[in-house]
Amino acid sequence: MYICILGRQPEISFAELEAVFGKANLKHFGKIAVLDVEDISARQFERLGGTIKIAEVISNDWNDIMSFLPESGKAVVGLSSYNTNLNAKTLTKIAVAIKKHRKSVRFVPNKKSDLSSAQIIHNKLIGSDNKFEFILAEADGAKMLAQTLYIQDIKSYSNRDYGRPRRDAKNGMLPPKLAQIMINLAVQDTKSRHDLDPSKKRAKPKTIPVILDPFCGTGVVLQEAALMGYNVYGTDIEQKMIDFTIANLKWLSASHKVNFFEKLEVGDATKMNWQPVMDFVVAETSLGKPYFVEPTIEALRQNVKKCNKLVEKFLENLYSQIKKDTRLCLAVPAWNVGGKNYRLSIIRRLKDLGYEQQKVSAKPLLYRRKDQIVGRELLVLKKVKKTAKMEDKKE
Numbered sequence: 001m002y003i004c005i006l007g008r009q010p011e012i013s014f015a016e017l018e019a020v021f022g023k024a025n026l027k028h029f030g031k032i033a034v035l036d037v038e039d040i041s042a043r044q045f046e047r048l049g050g051t052i053k054i055a056e057v058i059s060n061d062w063n064d065i066m067s068f069l070p071e072s073g074k075a076v077v078g079l080s081s082y083n084t085n086l087n088a089k090t091l092t093k094i095a096v097a098i099k100k101h102r103k104s105v106r107f108v109p110n111k112k113s114d115l116s117s118a119q120i121i122h123n124k125l126i127g128s129d130n131k132f133e134f135i136l137a138e139a140d141g142a143k144m145l146a147q148t149l150y151i152q153d154i155k156s157y158s159n160r161d162y163g164r165p166r167r168d169a170k171n172g173m174l175p176p177k178l179a180q181i182m183i184n185l186a187v188q189d190t191k192s193r194h195d196l197d198p199s200k201k202r203a204k205p206k207t208i209p210v211i212l213d214p215f216c217g218t219g220v221v222l223q224e225a226a227l228m229g230y231n232v233y234g235t236d237i238e239q240k241m242i243d244f245t246i247a248n249l250k251w252l253s254a255s256h257k258v259n260f261f262e263k264l265e266v267g268d269a270t271k272m273n274w275q276p277v278m279d280f281v282v283a284e285t286s287l288g289k290p291y292f293v294e295p296t297i298e299a300l301r302q303n304v305k306k307c308n309k310l311v312e313k314f315l316e317n318l319y320s321q322i323k324k325d326t327r328l329c330l331a332v333p334a335w336n337v338g339g340k341n342y343r344l345s346i347i348r349r350l351k352d353l354g355y356e357q358q359k360v361s362a363k364p365l366l367y368r369r370k371d372q373i374v375g376r377e378l379l380v381l382k383k384v385k386k387t388a389k390m391e392d393k394k395e
């Protein structure tokens with residue numbers, strides 16, 4: 001049994017975990033999820049964009065912490081608490097009480113009730129015999145003591161974001177973590193999720209699923225897909241963006257020693273023919289006008305209309321080119337103006353276009369900072385038969 005500490009947007013992180021490990025194995029409690037599986041590998045963890053830490057449950061009694069500490073010799077311990085009413089002060093009291101019995105234990109000082117990834121890395125609390133992070137958590141009234149096994153590699157994410165040779169502020173930049181989440185949401189726990197070792201030579205490209213991003217921009221989705229072991233196909237209406245993606249994927253392949261097949265070409269997603277057929281579609285469509293101050297409702301209306309049209313035309317064009325049941329994950333724009341949320345109206349008509357929205361969460365999956373006007377809504381879709389209404393219209 002494991003405790004997963006969820007990222008900034010817990011609903012999205014939980015949906016990703018459900019996609020990867022299956023609904024039956026998971027329970028959600030605010031900022032944490034309890035995952036009931038036998039084993040979890042570092043590689044499985046690295047492929048998750050929305051989970052910050054994973055800790056293995058070692059007892060259902062917080063007092064058992066003493067039995068996991070060495071009787072003699074130095075030890076360094078970090079304490080974090082999730083989903084409990086233990087605050088930083090109470091954790092310090094617990095640390096003082098433990099120190100009375102184990103004088104050689106040093107506790108990592110903390111002003112908060114949980115340690116950040118940077119604190120854990122700095123104090124080397126993972127992968128060492130005498131350094132640990134223990135988590136005190138509560139779920140469904142049950143207490144859990146857990147030891148942290150994995151934390152997100154912040155250096156690697158930062159390198160995959162800021163270390164790339166080509167970035168483009170105008171088109172916005174999808175965080176690599178969000179790209180991973182979107183890939184996981186599209187693929188789900190289908191048989192295509194076999195663990196693909198990205199460093200292995202891909203002798204048989206046909207046996208490896210292809211992820212298409214028809215709005216590839218600087219190529220963040222393709223980069224993360226390649227790292228997860230997929231082959232990639234990217235298209236964009238601008239030659240400049242294709243050149244950027246070529247440079248970025250060349251950098252990725254050299255710096256991360258990954259081996260993958262790629263196809264990149266210029267094309268308008270509302271008209272083009274993709275060859276050959278792809279297995280999954282993952283894309284951040286154009287987010288429309290960037291807003292730094294709130295627009296008038298009329299200006300917003302015009303912008304929403306334009307974004308709606310682009311997504312509609314793209315989905316119409318894609319429909320006949322993908323097999324039934326093909327899964328997509330799209331990040332489309334969603335706005336917050338005057339405290340009100342605005343979504344693309346096309347979301348209500350997806351069925352008419354031949355796509356079924358997958359119920360991956362009770363609420364819309366919105367990815368947006370509190371003060372942001374333009375955020376992203378994640379849509380997880382599956383190609384289905386078009387409804388009669390749409391077929392009639394065509395005749």
Ligand SMILES: C[S@@+](CC[C@H](N)C(=O)[O-])C[C@H]1O[C@@H](n2cnc3c(N)ncnc32)[C@H](O)[C@@H]1O
Pocket residue numbers: 171172173174214215216217218219220221235236237238241267268269270284285286287310
């Ligand atoms: C929000 S950006 C995507 C950024 C991308 N996720 C990245 O990692 O850099 C949207 C991209 O869609 C492209 N685009 C806009 N309209 C398009 C169309 N009709 N067909 C194909 N690409 C289009 C833009 O050139 C831009 O690169």
